[in-house]
Amino acid sequence: MTARFLITAALGFMASFAAVPALADALDEIVSRNTIRVAVPTDYPPFGSVGPDMQPRGMDIDVARLIAEKLGVQVELVPVTAPNRVAFLQTGKTDLTISSLGKTEERSKAIDFSIAYSPFFDAVFGAKEPPVEDYSDLDGKVIAVTRGSMQDQELQELAPGAVVQRFEDNASTIAAFMSGQSEMFASGTPVAAAINEQNPDLDMELKIILANAPCYVGVAKGETRLLEKVNEIIRAAKASGELDRLSNEWLGAPAGDLPE
Template sequence: MTITLNRRTLLAGAAGFGAAGLVALPAQADSLDDIKKNKKVRIAVAMGIPLFAYMDAGLNPTGSDVETARLIAKALGAELELVQITNAARVPTVQTRKADILIGSLAITPERKRAIDFTIPYATLDIIVAGVPSLAVKEYKDLIGKRIGVTRATVNDVMVTQNARGAEIVRFEDDATLITAVVSGQLDLVSTQTAVLASMNEKRPNNRLDVKFVQQELNLGMALPKGEEPLKAWLNDWIRTAFNSGELNTMFKKFHDRDLPKDLINRET
């Protein structure tokens, strides 16, 4: 056990030296071997995201990302250590190896792929701009001069920042606090995802927000540190098998009430 922890510590240190311009050793990383030897896997999830990762009535973690993590741990024959984090901590958690895998509704983007590795897509989500019916918003230029809420360090944050210069952007640390701001009447306009919007409208049924426009459909990938090729290959095989058998779609539909796209695992990553 001590040997495993020391090896992981050394790898984390090597990653840090690499960031400073020195030589890192990603090819020597093999978390899959560690997981199988120790029969324990650390999987991070971004909590507070409706339908993906949230607390149920009994204050137990649930949602499609949480259940996906449980399925993977079972397939690995390993005990699951669920590492609960915020949206903003997703990429840093992977980079610093505080988890072996991240299943945190994280969109696959070129910028993120420079810092961490992704599997093939395991799910999708639509990001949208929504607001009260009285607001005339149909595209990004209509956001200029308006106050809009976003969750920090998300694709929504990036897209609004880049495409609606002149908008007043109010950033929140996670979806839960964004939802609270909308429900309490602090915001009339948000950039979020459809699952979060559904939660907002459920809590304010007499003053619902309408979808103004769809910003983008995002492919979500499981994330892992650079250089973990055996673990990445194992996860890709698991996703393909679970998708083709229908297990992944059945579980996802249980929470989202929709099917995964038929071309999901073949999408360019």
């Protein structure tokens, strides 16, 4: 009698657990609320800034909208700064972080990363003429650069024949180019984009790429289904040429062969 009672009670206890539905993950919640919350920059062109119409625009903004469109949900753009873009994801304030985020060992302990969606170029910029096809075309050209920067090191390695003018800060480097003191300057694409935005009539283009440190979508730890879905969307955009189109529009060069 006692044994029969214990068995019946145990079966009832197990059945009560079976009746409890599995906890919804981030992807389920996004679909259920019909909105995906994405942390984006609004102070870092060309990845994210506020346009003349007071609407956010940029590479990261368009990728956030692309992912929302492919998921069939609305997008809620959540402005963040570099220091809080990971924290917003960790504390559940956003579902994704798309904010020119590079993948590092330290960050990988806190969040997961998608495959790369965008290049992040260090490059040489200058007037449209003369053309630059190869690093050897920089021989004898006067190029301004910030002393000790990554671009300074890259110029030394890739264009040893260039005449490099070194300045103590980015503002002085840009001023040298704007005043005609140098023919070209080396910087990251966000710096050049900000110059273009402030001086739309300036005769300037990306001459040659020095380095590429790709950007990744940040996803909260353990959200495997959401991560897989984001990767699926990025791969499809790579295959269709959509990422190349967006990169050309915002960064001045195709996305190219981005790492998985």
